[in-house]
Amino acid sequence: MLWRGRRQSDNIEDDRSDSGGGSIILVILVVIAGWYFGFDPSAILGGGDGGLLPGGGGQITDNSGGGQDSSAGSPANDEMKQFVATVLAETEDTWTGIFKSQGLTYEDPKLVLFSGQVRSACGFASAAAGPFYCPGDHKVYLDMTFFQQLDQQFGASGEFARAYVIAHEVGHHVQNLTGIMGKFDQMRQGMSEADANQLSVRIELQADCFAGVWAHYTGQKGILEQGDFESALNAAKQIGDDTLQKKMQGYVVPESFNHGTSQQRQTWLTRGYKSGKLSDCNTMSGPL
Numbered sequence: 337m338l339w340r341g342r343r344q345s346d347n348i349e350d351d352r353s354d355s356g357g358g359s360i361i362l363v364i365l366v367v368i369a370g371w372y373f374g375f376d377p378s379a380i381l382g383g384g385d386g387g388l389l390p391g392g393g394g395q396i397t398d399n400s401g402g403g404q405d406s407s408a409g410s411p412a413n414d415e416m417k418q419f420v421a422t423v424l425a426e427t428e429d430t431w432t433g434i435f436k437s438q439g440l441t442y443e444d445p446k447l448v449l450f451s452g453q454v455r456s457a458c459g460f461a462s463a464a465a466g467p468f469y470c471p472g473d474h475k476v477y478l479d480m481t482f483f484q485q486l487d488q489q490f491g492a493s494g495e496f497a498r499a500y501v502i503a504h505e506v507g508h509h510v511q512n513l514t515g516i517m518g519k520f521d522q523m524r525q526g527m528s529e530a531d532a533n534q535l536s537v538r539i540e541l542q543a544d545c546f547a548g549v550w551a552h553y554t555g556q557k558g559i560l561e562q563g564d565f566e567s568a569l570n571a572a573k574q575i576g577d578d579t580l581q582k583k584m585q586g587y588v589v590p591e592s593f594n595h596g597t598s599q600q601r602q603t604w605l606t607r608g609y610k611s612g613k614l615s616d617c618n619t620m621s622g623p624l
């Protein structure tokens with residue numbers, strides 16, 4: 337992706353230096369309180385709605401604490417931050433244009449860079465849950481060490497695979513602004529877990545499709561390179577529920593899918609990318 341020299345977003349909040357003892361102590365307190373009062377601490381410690389990965393399942397090794405802080409100011413990390421800020425700016429420009437064309441006003445989300453643990457309006461989250469969007473505070477949360485996991489653990493390398501991750505979370509922000517996410521939360525009330533999972537898959541696939549719509553317009557700017565979209569497509573494949581479950585536990589439990597299969601994620605990402613039309617991202621009814 338030819339991102340260097342392009343506009344970088346101001347909407348980045350760098351909370352990586354806040355990752356020390358404070359949040360760890362709070363997490364310990366929540367866990368202790370959970371034991372004492374008999375509630376499930378994971379309900380508080382889990383990520384917000386709409387993460388990129390099946391939330392809170394512990395499928396990814398938790399790399400929190402130590403290690404990454406020492407590299408926070410390294411040139412590689414600074415470059416990664418610039419990349420994230422540039423991709424975020426590209427999503428701002430694209431979605432501002434799309435909203436305007438429909439007579440609407442796009443409100444930029446904030447993107448919080450964190451390290452290990454973070455507190456959001458959706459509660460505490462660990463980097464292990466992957467990047468996520470919190471509808472309560474309109475912020476995308478990202479621990480950039482996830483990009484290394486994406487590359488090394490999931491076999492999804494390439495800059496545009498990373499851009500897809502950001503664009504997917506911004507897709508959830510678009511769902512929040514357009515009221516889709518609020519409707520989803522209402523519908524989810526009182527549903528069985530299996531039904532709620534099916535609904536979650538529809539929301540997640542739409543975020544993939546919106547990421548594809550963004551990629552479509554980014555491609556029109558001439559900044560995509562050979563193989564870029566394919567690397568995003570490969571990421572969508574590697575983080576599909578079936579592929580992840582096979583890798584982590586050796587078998588699949590379709591009722592527990594909440595993000596969609598590899599094939600579904602690829603299909604909807606491609607659909608948005610090919611047409612660039614929101615109307616092609618209706619995942620809420622019909623076959624997926």
Ligand SMILES: [Zn+2]
Nearest residue numbers: 386387388540
């Ligand atoms: Zn998601």
